Amino acid sequence: MDNKHLPAADRLLHWYDRHHRHLPWRISPAAARRGAHPDPYHIWMSEVMLQQTTVAAVKAYFAKFTERWPSVMDLAAAPTEDVMAAWAGLGYYARARNLKKCAEAVAFEHGGIFPDTEAGLRALPGIGDYTAAAVAAIAFNRQAAVMDGNVERVISRLYAIDAPLPGSKPLMKARVAELTPADRPGDFAQAMMDLGATICTPKRPTCALCPFNALCVALATDEPERFPVKAPKKAKPIRLGAAFIAVDREGRILLRKRVESGLLGGMTEVPTTGWTARADGVTDISAAPFAADWQPAGSISHVFTHFELRLSIFRVGPIDPPPDHHGFWVPVTELDGQALPTVMKKAIAAAIPTAFPTSNR
């Protein structure tokens, strides 16, 4: 049947019923149409994990978290250190700290029940405009305008919006609100994101298969890949430093806990110098955790969001632990239980190649 006359939302939902992705935290659109709701705990956790993170990377973490902490009450009762260690490797560690805070707020201030409105959700730690709308729409079928990076791409092409992000966000949000149906807002939100992830992709979109192709202004008048227009990005500076891998006679490595705020906040680290912006190549080992016969053990490079870090690695041991230092000693065979971010695993692996036998390279 010719459905060109259908409103945009109906075209999208028709496409979604046939081509939706199957994801562990979802229920099927067929079940949703029968009035079923997904577990708000699962939707919330998946949305937080998916912030700036790929579906492929999230799947294993989602399985691990929901198996270990099946309910928000379980997560609220968990030691923060366990949550940080379980999150290690996923990045943006403020999300893990706020995940725990949010679980505590839901457990102890809301009786273990997630708020079912956008405003109620928005007041919780780690839940911003996007996540509040997404959980309200997907978990509670509220008519909330859900806009993430996928939706921005779809909308900017559908209307050929020339104004650059992020300034054009309010305009695009208004367009999303116009399109969002009262009937199936949760499926509509997931459909927009599936469309952006599988059809309306950043490069080489598959417009021939798009339910919006007859409506898309960018496709009709321009080059869809040109949208969304974004402000130019800044160059990434390089910072230098040194990391110190000390091993004692019992095969333990010296670790420290980073301060709660800022980069890698609350995570575990090996002792390092400060990370300076100087580019003279001088390595300052005077900041070693203690005086010892530190031996060069190569170097690593790691790219953060806003700078690249190059660390010279130094190693010493087996030694007797000196009495005067702060930190704690952990067997090299038990590092998996530590909240070690990827950059720290790289530093350790450079000095002790056998430290992480399961990882590649």
Place this chain on the structure above:
DNA sequence: CACACGTGGGA
């Protein structure tokens, strides 16, 4: 409003 804040994968 601009910037801080991780990581691994694809082109």
Place this chain on the structure above:
DNA sequence: TTCCCAAGTGT
């Protein structure tokens, strides 16, 4: 290799 990202939030 280099660049660009991928379901943003907090300050």
